[in-house]
Amino acid sequence: MATLSLQNVQKSYGGLQVLHGIDVELEDGGFLVLLGPSGCGKSTLLNLIAGLDDVSAGDIRIDGRSVIELAPKDRNIAMVFQSYALYPTMSVERNIGFGLEMRGVNNTERNAAVKQAADLLQISHLLDRRPANLSGGQRQRVAMGRAIVRNPDLFLFDEPLSNLDAKLRAEMRTEIKRLHGRLGTSVVYVTHDQIEAMTLGTKVAVMKGGYIQQFADPQTIYEKPANMFVAGFIGSPSMNFVTGTLTSDGRLARFEAPGVQVEAPMSSGEIFGAKAAVLGIRPEELKIADSAGSMLTGIIDVVEPTGPDTMVTIRIAEQPIVARLPPRFFGRVGEAIWLSADVRSVSLFDAETERRIPLGTE
Amino acid sequence: MDTGSHLPKTGMIGELSETRYWIYLLLLPSLVIILLVIAYPTIYGMAISFREMRLTRPGLTGWVGFKHYIVMIDDPVFWVALKNTVLWVTFAVVLELGLGFIAATALNRNVPGTGIFAVLILVPYFLPNVVAGHMWALLLDPRLGVINDVLVRIGILSSYKAWFADPNTALAATIFVEAWHGFPFFALLLLAGLKGIPYDLYRAAAVDGAGPIAQFRLITVPMLKSVIAAAVILRVISLVNSPDLLLILTGGGPGDATQVLSLYAFQTAYKDFNFGYASALSVVMFVILMVFAYAYIRLSKIGQE
Numbered sequence: 001m002a003t004l005s006l007q008n009v010q011k012s013y014g015g016l017q018v019l020h021g022i023d024v025e026l027e028d029g030g031f032l033v034l035l036g037p038s039g040c041g042k043s044t045l046l047n048l049i050a051g052l053d054d055v056s057a058g059d060i061r062i063d064g065r066s067v068i069e070l071a072p073k074d075r076n077i078a079m080v081f082q083s084y085a086l087y088p089t090m091s092v093e094r095n096i097g098f099g100l101e102m103r104g105v106n107n108t109e110r111n112a113a114v115k116q117a118a119d120l121l122q123i124s125h126l127l128d129r130r131p132a133n134l135s136g137g138q139r140q141r142v143a144m145g146r147a148i149v150r151n152p153d154l155f156l157f158d159e160p161l162s163n164l165d166a167k168l169r170a171e172m173r174t175e176i177k178r179l180h181g182r183l184g185t186s187v188v189y190v191t192h193d194q195i196e197a198m199t200l201g202t203k204v205a206v207m208k209g210g211y212i213q214q215f216a217d218p219q220t221i222y223e224k225p226a227n228m229f230v231a232g233f234i235g236s237p238s239m240n241f242v243t244g245t246l247t248s249d250g251r252l253a254r255f256e257a258p259g260v261q262v263e264a265p266m267s268s269g270e271i272f273g274a275k276a277a278v279l280g281i282r283p284e285e286l287k288i289a290d291s292a293g294s295m296l297t298g299i300i301d302v303v304e305p306t307g308p309d310t311m312v313t314i315r316i317a318e319q320p321i322v323a324r325l326p327p328r329f330f331g332r333v334g335e336a337i338w339l340s341a342d343v344r345s346v347s348l349f350d351a352e353t354e355r356r357i358p359l360g361t362e
Numbered sequence: 363m364d365t366g367s368h369l370p371k372t373g374m375i376g377e378l379s380e381t382r383y384w385i386y387l388l389l390l391p392s393l394v395i396i397l398l399v400i401a402y403p404t405i406y407g408m409a410i411s412f413r414e415m416r417l418t419r420p421g422l423t424g425w426v427g428f429k430h431y432i433v434m435i436d437d438p439v440f441w442v443a444l445k446n447t448v449l450w451v452t453f454a455v456v457l458e459l460g461l462g463f464i465a466a467t468a469l470n471r472n473v474p475g476t477g478i479f480a481v482l483i484l485v486p487y488f489l490p491n492v493v494a495g496h497m498w499a500l501l502l503d504p505r506l507g508v509i510n511d512v513l514v515r516i517g518i519l520s521s522y523k524a525w526f527a528d529p530n531t532a533l534a535a536t537i538f539v540e541a542w543h544g545f546p547f548f549a550l551l552l553l554a555g556l557k558g559i560p561y562d563l564y565r566a567a568a569v570d571g572a573g574p575i576a577q578f579r580l581i582t583v584p585m586l587k588s589v590i591a592a593a594v595i596l597r598v599i600s601l602v603n604s605p606d607l608l609l610i611l612t613g614g615g616p617g618d619a620t621q622v623l624s625l626y627a628f629q630t631a632y633k634d635f636n637f638g639y640a641s642a643l644s645v646v647m648f649v650i651l652m653v654f655a656y657a658y659i660r661l662s663k664i665g666q667e
Contacts, residue, residue: 052565073571085562089584102571146570 002153033201078147246277258317276351289340417635430642462548487546495610555589
């Protein structure tokens with residue numbers, strides 16, 4: 001168990017800078033998720049933490065000790081790869097015990113550790129097999145076994161579930177959460193799947209273009225996205241954006257667009273008139289309202305019942321938004337509809353910088 | 363309605379194609395070719411080894427049973443050639459495998475600008491044995507050879523050396539030339555094998571604490587086992603069967619210092635015109651290669667994976 005601290009970590013390949021001053025702190029026993037689309041630098045960052053690649057500038061500290069000069073094997077980390085990277089020519093037993101074998105741990109101790117890890121992951125019956133004779137889920141378990149058997153300071157997971165089918169992925173996600181709860185070892189977990197980030201992480205770093213867009217706990221990232229990228233990346237279906245103008249008298253901010261009117265208390269006391277802004281509302285926050293005092297007015301475009309919910313696409317003066325409404329929705333396509341949301345659940349973004357405009361409800 | 367009358371009329375071939383003999387008929391052309399160009403020469407060659415066939419003595423002909431094989435047991439040249447074959451093939455393959463591994467590993471690093479070396483390194487293999495042989499004969503020539511000149515200038519040799527004329531250095535010199543000529547074969551196959559090893563395995567091994575030597579020993583070599591086994595078998599067969607390089611460099615001499623089985627069989631057939639004995643030598647080589655290939659495949663366990 002250990003803390004992890006990334007201080008102004010930078011990485012360049014030739015003239016191409018892929019990581020720009022990454023600052024992250026992870027508490028002892030925490031679960032850090034690096035989340036972002038492909039090419040955002042999250043796997044590069046993981047490789048730097050592992051020592052598989054060298055930092056160009058900045059420092060990486062595990063339990064307060066700088067590790068940037070250390071080889072991967074001396075950082076006391078264990079890594080699970082997307083491809084699992086099991087050694088094809090070795091049995092499952094030797095695969096799991098390989099890290100201990102390389103560290104010169106004697107046979108008795110090694111076998112006991114391998115058996116314990118295998119029991120924990122329920123793969124004891126597979127120890128004699130070769131990786132080629134295992135299913136995807138079993139390989140995934142062996143890869144995790146190889147990581148936990150070493151009892152490292154830090155687990156590194158590189159998109160470990162992306163090669164599994166949807167059902168198995170959900171199962172293994174729960175399994176990883178259970179393992180983390182039981183072992184208490186700090187984890188750094190790379191994924192492009194926002195569900196994995198939300199369910200597993202104690203801290204989430206949303207990345208794009210080599211920058212951290214937001215670093216916070218999952219609930220904050222979901223409720224108070226720092227910018228439009230984070231707002232759009234987290235949540236499914238994603239947050240609705242409506243462009244309009246924002247005015248403020250210092251106390252109250254008023255957002256207006258055709259068919260949209262929202263008033264919210266300002267936190268900054270800033271006074272401005274007619275600034276281009278974007279309103280963000282999550283589909284699940286929208287409720288059907290009366291025509292009087294509603295936030296949004298629009299025309300029903302598509303109705304998609306999914307069972308537990310009904311997804312309704314609504315055109316608000318040519319800007320489409322999606323509302324997740326209760327089942328047994330009786331509105332018909334072409335009819336007018338009025339919607340409202342708790343003002344504390346809406347986000348406002350500067351249309352130019354795409355950054356969040358803090359409201360008085362925060 | 364009588365549907366049968368509407369079926370198209372078929373000839374004899376059409377009817378035959380509906381029977382189970384059709385498949386054999388289709389296989390017949392290739393079977394004939396195989397029998398003609400592979401089975402017949404092989405069996406004929408084996409048959410000659412039990413006959414007397416000397417072009418210098420046309421009258422002397424007929425079956426002689428195991429005579430040639432019995433003569434072989436008491437033929438000192440055969441035993442020298444057998445020993446030299448084992449030495450020549452073993453050292454050449456070990457050297458070529460080693461050099462090939464070094465070359466393949468270097469090329470696999472994908473250092474920018476080294477792509478041209480992947481082609482250059484194959485040049486020795488492109489050269490026909492005859493050309494390579496004459497080239498090295500000149501390079502190592504006792505009077506004109508540039509290698510002698512260089513070695514004398516840097517002080518390793520005190521005077522020019524006749525590498526192929528000295529019984530102590532002749533075999534080693536020919537092995538050196540063969541290794542130069544044959545290592546690209548291993549480099550090429552091993553490079554293809556290396557490209558097939560997922561890079562994640564090395565990253566996982568680095569995290570697990572395996573250094574470069576352990577990675578090479580526990581990942582690279584096991585992953586290349588099938589490739590190595592196949593390359594070694596192919597190369598051994600080729601080396602045992604090809605006398606051309608030695609024919610050009612030494613002709614088996616001095617004395618019998620570089621005499622190998624293939625060259626001995628060749629010379630027995632085309633210098634002494636004793637085809638019966640030459641065939642017997644060839645059959646012995648054939649059997650040795652069969653035993654070697656079988657044992658090697660069993661030992662390297664490539665059949666199991």
